[in-house]
Every structure is written in structure tokens, then in C-alpha cells.
Amino acid sequence: MMTRILMIASAILLLFFAGNVQAKGNIERGADLSYDCVDCHGMEGKGTFETPPIAGLEEAYILKQLRGFSSGKKKSMDDMMHTYTEDRTDQELQDLAAYWATKKK
Template sequence: GGGLPSCNYLVKQLKNFRDGKRKSDTMNEMAKDLKDDQIEALADYFSSKPALTHRVRDKGFAAVGEYLFKKGNRYSGIPACKSCHGEFGQGTDELPRLAGQHKRYVADQLQAFGERARTNDNAIMHTIASKLTEMEIEALALYVSGIKEETKEEQ
């Protein structure tokens, strides 16, 4: 991979789709014939793309998600999302970028982790997601969908 945040993560996910370790009718079918070098090229390409930012209409509800993202919920034992996924949700080489991800996708993945329906990368995320209420899941998903990717001019 190119060493960009989330590049190795994307390589792993595409290989998991190809090998059936992560289930998705669409993605399993699309990835089934990919060779490792094609997967690495796709991961390099997609990890180099800037995050899209979605418009957040309900700022108050998104603020609940922002609080959870930045501080967690000490009452239910949920750590801050930023402690693993980065201050601005930019991801790491091993963890996905959350900034700008579509809110429905994020909510669906959190629910899948909580229910152990997601078949890969479940150990840590199940422990966290299973403690999230439906309201917290929806607020987090809304917040991360609107995170703007940091640029040098903004820093």
C-alpha cells in the first residue's frame, strides 16, 4: 500500500470480501476475482481521495454525536471514537476513515458490530457498539458524516 491512512485497512477489507471473511452479496461478488496487486492499486486509489462531507441539518443532534466521538460515554463505558479513529476521524493505516462516511452506512455497521452480524474486525467494535443506544448510533453516524477533512490551510 501507499502508506496513506486507511490504505492497509482497505486492502484488508477487499481481501476479506474476496475471501468471504466479510459478508456482502454485492462486494463478495465484485471482489471474488481480484488479484492482490489489483486490490493494492484500488486501495491506493481510494485512500488518496478526499472525504466527501455531507450536509448536517440537525446540528443539535449531531452535537450529541460529536460529544460521543470526542469524549465517549463514561456512564456506559464507551471510549471516545477519536482515541482510535483519529481526532478528525481520518483513520489510520489499520482503522477506517470515518470523516464524511455516509450516515446510514455508519449506523448499519455499528448495528452489525453490536449484533455480531459483521463477520470481520468484530472483537473490539462489538464491545463498544453493543453498549451504544440507537440514539447514540444515529447521533454518531450523523456527526461523522459531516466531519470536514482537515487541510493545511485550516490547521
């Protein structure tokens, strides 16, 4: 009985860690990369009268938007978002998306 519980417990743990590895964005690195973002989107990413909120959006949605801005496919007012994403690696965009998705709306 005990071994069975242990086996189930370790299977759950394994799934948990596998899930974490699968999430590609690194939240801590995303936080480090976000010092520019807060200038425009506000300290908590809640947006201002000229910028949309970015905190608490779906990670996949943020990533899609950032990739769009970075490649220039998606336009933003005065190309602002292109300027702040064009020199970033895709990994950095994933980190940023992971970080902002964890913030409270």
C-alpha cells in the same frame, strides 16, 4: 404580491424545519459520544494504519455498520467495534452516524 412572497417564504422555512426534525441523529450528542472513537480512528476520523476513515461517510452507511457491529452481525478485528457499540442505544448509534457524516473527509 407581498403576502404571496411571505407565504412562499414560510412554506420554505416549514419544509426546512420539517426536514431537520426528520433527521434522527443529533450531531451535538454524537460529538459528545465520540471521545472513544478518536482514540482509534484519529482526532478527525481520518483513520490510521489499522483503522478505516469514518469522517464524511454517508450517514446511512455509518449507521448500518454501527448497528451491525453492535448486534454482532458484523465482525471487526478483535471485536473492537463490537466492544465500543454493544452497550449503546440505537439513538446513540444514530447520533454518532449523524456526527461523523458531517465531518470532512
